Structure formats: structure tokens, C-alpha cells
Amino acid sequence: MNKQNQLKRLWLPLFVVLALMLAACGAVETAVTNPITQTINTITEEAVPETAVLEEAPPETVFEVAEPAPSVAETAANDPMADLFVQEQAYVSIYEQVNPAVVNILVGNGQGSGFLFDSSGHIVTNNHVVAGGSEIVVVFDDGRRLPATVVGTDPSSDLAVIQVDASQISDITPVTLADSDALKVGQIVVAIGSPFGKGGSMTTGIISALDRLFPGAVGPDGTSFQIPDIIQTDAAINPGNSGGPLLNLRGEVIGVNTAIESPVRGSSGIGYAVPSNIVNNIVPQIIANGRVETPWLGISGGLLTAEAASALNLPANQSGILIGDVINGGPAAAAGLRGGNNPDVIIGVDGREITAFDDLLGYLVQQTVVGQTIELEILRDGQPQTVNVTLSARPS
Numbered sequence: 001m002n003k004q005n006q007l008k009r010l011w012l013p014l015f016v017v018l019a020l021m022l023a024a025c026g027a028v029e030t031a032v033t034n035p036i037t038q039t040i041n042t043i044t045e046e047a048v049p050e051t052a053v054l055e056e057a058p059p060e061t062v063f064e065v066a067e068p069a070p071s072v073a074e075t076a077a078n079d080p081m082a083d084l085f086v087q088e089q090a091y092v093s094i095y096e097q098v099n100p101a102v103v104n105i106l107v108g109n110g111q112g113s114g115f116l117f118d119s120s121g122h123i124v125t126n127n128h129v130v131a132g133g134s135e136i137v138v139v140f141d142d143g144r145r146l147p148a149t150v151v152g153t154d155p156s157s158d159l160a161v162i163q164v165d166a167s168q169i170s171d172i173t174p175v176t177l178a179d180s181d182a183l184k185v186g187q188i189v190v191a192i193g194s195p196f197g198k199g200g201s202m203t204t205g206i207i208s209a210l211d212r213l214f215p216g217a218v219g220p221d222g223t224s225f226q227i228p229d230i231i232q233t234d235a236a237i238n239p240g241n242s243g244g245p246l247l248n249l250r251g252e253v254i255g256v257n258t259a260i261e262s263p264v265r266g267s268s269g270i271g272y273a274v275p276s277n278i279v280n281n282i283v284p285q286i287i288a289n290g291r292v293e294t295p296w297l298g299i300s301g302g303l304l305t306a307e308a309a310s311a312l313n314l315p316a317n318q319s320g321i322l323i324g325d326v327i328n329g330g331p332a333a334a335a336g337l338r339g340g341n342n343p344d345v346i347i348g349v350d351g352r353e354i355t356a357f358d359d360l361l362g363y364l365v366q367q368t369v370v371g372q373t374i375e376l377e378i379l380r381d382g383q384p385q386t387v388n389v390t391l392s393a394r395p396s
């Protein structure tokens with residue numbers, strides 16, 4: 001190969017490189033007849049959108065890449081305290097929202113808690129807080145002290161309603177009740193009240209259990225009644241908290257703090273609250289009539305055990321309520337239900353399965369009224385039957 005050809009082969013690539021460099025700097029004029037520049041322009045037009053004007057942009061912005069905004073998860077991961085701050089603010093918000101409606105109730109030498117139920121000045125508390133009290137004073141969080149009168153009580157549910165002059169508290173927002181049937185074990189709860197007279201105290205915990213039975217009133221013949229669907233919580237409940245609200249994280253009342261289980265008359269991690277759905281059923285009756293008529297079946301009984309099922313020639317895994325006693329003069333007696341040595345077993349009510357006494361009692365208290373006829377599904381002598389029972393009012 002001669003020197004002239006060698007020079008051509010060396011210069012041609014060099015010329016292409018120089019042309020590319022100059023084109024990138026915007027210094028090459030368009031030459032339609034030049035195949036090299038034509039190729040460069042074609043590549044440039046295909047690679048850059050029509051709206052881009054690279055030659056007018058500062059050089060450093062051509063290569064900038066926008067940083068994506070951090071996600072919520074990344075923020076929480078970078079700040080381990082973020083979740084705690086959110087929960088902390090939730091507690092603060094609940095207290096600020098609800099505490100103005102929570103009151104300390106002074107009755108003689110005793111005291112308890114309560115909460116504003118409506119704009120008419122009705123306050124919900126426990127029956128045992130106001131029972132026997134002749135003079136009642138309600139103390140609000142801002143220091144207002146107002147006299148109160150008893151509207152009515154229901155010893156069977158341990159609920160009571162008292163009332164203050166509504167015109168004196170028109171600036172206070174009443175509480176909101178939640179649906180206690182939707183509660184789940186493990187939910188976070190908040191209690192606000194006046195433990196040992198310390199008004200405006202807040203404690204927190206979880207729902208420890210649901211559907212507990214709790215002793216209620218005792219009838220004139222010595223018959224004891226149970227409060228169904230009781231909420232168990234480990235939120236600190238102490239003497240003085242009785243009648244105060246148990247709340248969810250939305251600040252809604254899910255129950256009325258009623259009792260504790262403790263050998264030392266102090267919080268031991270087992271507190272009980274009457275569920276809001278019972279409150280929502282009982283309190284309007286008290287406000288309207290000054291009293292409550294609770295539907296009554298007139299039986300005592302317990303869980304059907306495997307041993308009892310075997311003795312009755314039933315499958316060992318049969319569930320239901322074994323009727324112990326049928327109270328004379330009660331609705332069950334009138335319907336012919338049997339207890340004693342050859343008892344009936346209740347397995348359903350109005351199409352609902354019954355596996356425990358609390359199932360039946362909870363249904364009667366929350367879903368029925370006096371005078372209503374219910375259909376009980378029973379096992380008698382091992383055979384299924386249906387019995388219609390017309391409910392009467394529980395003895396006062």
C-alpha cells in the first residue's frame with residue numbers, strides 16, 4: 001500500500017471524530033450534501049425529542065438526574081421513632097378531643113367518673129357510682145362544678161344516667177359511641193377518668209378478651225343476673241374510674257369502665273367495661289322512661305360439657321346451653337322448657353347458633369324487647385325441636 005492511501009485511511013476516521021466533536025458543541029453547520037454531517041444530524045434528530053433544546057441548556061443540567069422523593073416506608077426506616085411519634089400524637093388527639101366531655105362525679109363521700117352523652121346534659125355513669133346518693137356534683141375538666149339529678153338507673157347492666165343544666169355546658173361536645181360488636185382482641189384502647197379522684201387521668205392498653213359474663217343485679221327472690229358481652233382490658237382501671245369511657249383510637253366510646261379484678265383494690269391488669277352497644281340500648285330507655293325493661297327468659301344454666309352430653313346420649317362434641325333451672329312463673333316455664341334431671345339443651349335462637357350462655361344472653365339484651373316472641377332451637381331427649389317463647393320484663 002502506498003503512502004497516499006495510508007494517509008487517506010488515517011485522515012478519514014480523524015475527520016469523522018472531529019466532525020462529531022464539533023457537532024456536539026453546536027459548531028457544525030448543516031451541510032445536506034455532506035454524507036457525514038447528514039448522518040450526524042439524522043442521529044441527533046432521532047435521539048432528542050423535538051421539544052428539547054440542548055444548545056440553550058447549561059451544560060451541567062444536561063446530565064442531572066432527579067432524585068426520587070423518599071417513600072413513607074423509607075422515611076420510617078430512616079427514623080425508627082416515626083411510628084412512635086404517630087402513635088403519641090394519636091393519644092394526644094384522643095385526650096384533647098374527649099377529655100372535656102369526661103367528668104368526675106362526687107356523691108357524698110364517694111366519687112366516680114362519667115361522660116357527656118348528648119347536648120341535653122345527660123351524663124352516663126355506673127349505677128353503683130350514684131346508687132343511694134342524695135346530692136351529686138359533677139366536676140368538668142375546666143373546673144366547672146354543676147349539680148346533677150338522677151334521671152334513672154339500671155342495676156341489671158350497672159348503668160345510670162344523671163343530668164346537669166345543658167345551658168352551662170353548651171361549648172362541650174358529647175362523646176360518640178362505636179359499634180362494640182366490631183371489636184377484636186388486641187385492639188389498642190384508652191381509658192379516661194378519675195382514679196382515686198385524680199380527674200382527667202388517661203391510661204392505655206389493649207382489649208384482652210371479649211364476651212365475658214359479669215355479675216349484675218340480684219332479683220327479689222335471690223336470682224342473680226349476668227351482664228353479657230363484657231370487655232376485658234389491661235388498661236389501668238382503678239377505683240374512681242367507674243363510669244368513665246373506654247375508647248378506641250378514633251376517640252369513640254367502646255365501653256363504660258365498670259369493675260376491676262384485684263386482690264389489692266388497685267389495677268392488676270384485669271378491668272371490665274360494659275360494651276357500647278348495651279349502653280346504646282339501655283341509656284335511651286332510661287332517658288325516655290327513667291327505667292329499663294330488660295327482656296327475660298327465666299332460666300339458669302351453663303355450657304354443655306362432653307360428660308353431660310354423654311349422659312344425655314348426645315355426641316361428645318355437641319355444643320349448646322344445658323338448662324339447669326326453669327324459674328317458676330317465667331317465660332321459659334310458660335313455654336314448657338325443662339331443666340333439672342332431664343334438661344333441654346338450647347342450641348339456637350332465631351336462626352343463630354348458640355354455643356355459650358353469653359351468646360343467648362347477649363342476644364336477648366341487645367336484640368330483643370319485652371313482649372317479643374323468639375324461637376328457640378333445642379335438643380329434647382336427643383331430638384331437635386323448636387319452642388316459641390314470649391319474653392317478659394326481667395324482675396326489678
